[in-house]
Amino acid sequence: MSETKTDTAFIRETEEEPRMPGHETALDRKPEWKPRFPGSGRLEGKVAIVTGGDSGIGRATAVLFAREGAKVAIAYLKEDDDAQITADAIADEGSEALLHKGDLGDPDVGKALVDKVIGKWGRLDVLVNNAGEQHPDEDVTDITREQLQRTFQTNIFSMFYLVQAARPHLKKGAAIVNCTSVTMYKGAPILLDYSATKGAITAFTRSLSENLVGDGIRVNAVAPGPIWTPLNPCGGQPPEEMDDFGKDTPMGRPGEPNEVAPAFLFLACEDSSYMSGQVLHPNGGIIVTS
Structure with a gap:
């Protein structure tokens, strides 16, 4: 176990999975993230923040938002090459991108991001909290205190x-x-x-919705199933299980990021104007009780 103390307010990256969150550019099979359909202006004039926007679901969501007219700020941990690909794709959609590098588990990093967005564009309309990390462990006793705090801190x-x-x-x-x-x-x-963090996020979503809906601010969530992103092949799942990743879904395959991004778009735009406190489930047909 490392010497990091869990009584501090901030835990830096652990050595559990040093490759995470991983570079999308390094994957042999690249995730499908490009928007599949023409835009219709559903976020025209809006400003959005998408965390974890350098790759995977975050990238697909950020570029789709740009296609729909939004200016998009991308928060990412350290993958500069992936983040630049996302920024270039946003520019290709005729919109503007802002890149913000840092660990969002540090409250100062998030505040700096918001300050930068307001300073550049003067408004904030959509916040997508997508960044996360995961560390597989076969036994509950294998989860170190540092990993436990770090996972909750990030997620x-x-x-x-x-x-x-x-x-x-x-x-x-x-x-x-x-x-x-x-x-x-x-x-x-x-x-x-x-x-456990994802359970906390669902409860947070529902409670925050109740807290903000009276002010006309809607809060919803998306609960993806197994999606092909850098998170899993770069340490989020045991390597021996990656050949069968997603095959246990009713559809028999993992999803692609551009199959999840439309759920974020729907909840971010006025198409879902009568929805708050809800969760959408792009998960390959897995039946869950929400």
């Missing part, structure tokens, strides 16, 4: 920090969309701490 504490920083700038009509997971609903025997 749920960061959402509190960002919402706190964003709240003064969110006006009537704004939307928050959080990323929870199918593991919150059906469990995951080797992802105990990760699944």
Whole structure:
């Protein structure tokens, strides 16, 4: 066990999975992230933040938002090459991107991101809390204190920090969309701490919705199933299980990021104007009780 103390307010990256979150450019099979259909202006004139936007679901969501007219700020941990690909794709859609590098488990990083967005564009309309990490462990006793705190810090504490920083700038009509997971609903025997954070995110989503809906701010979530992103092949799943990743879904395959991004778009735009506190389930046909 490392010498990091868990009584500190911030835990830096552990040595559990040093490759995570991973470079999308390094994957042999690249995820499909490009939007599949023409835009229709559903986010025209809006400004959005997408965390974990350098790759995977975050990239697909950020580029789709740009196609729909939004200016998009991308928060990412350290993968500069992936983040630049996302920024270039946003520019190709005729929109503007802002890149912000840092660990969102540190509340100062989230505040700096919001300040940068307001300073550049003067508004914030959509907050997508998508960044996360996971570390597989076969036995609950294998989860170190550092890993436990780090997973909660990245997956749920960061959402509190960002919402706190964003709240003064969110006006009537704004939307928050959080990323929870199918593991919150059906469990995951080797992802105990990760699944617990996703349960917390779902509860946070529902409670925050009740807290903000009276001010005209909607809060919803998306619970993806197994999606082909860098998170899993770069350490989020045991290597021996990657050949069968997603094959246990009713559709018999993992999903692609551009099959999940439309769920975030729907909840971010006025198409879902009568929805708050809800969760969408792009999960390959897995039946869950929501």
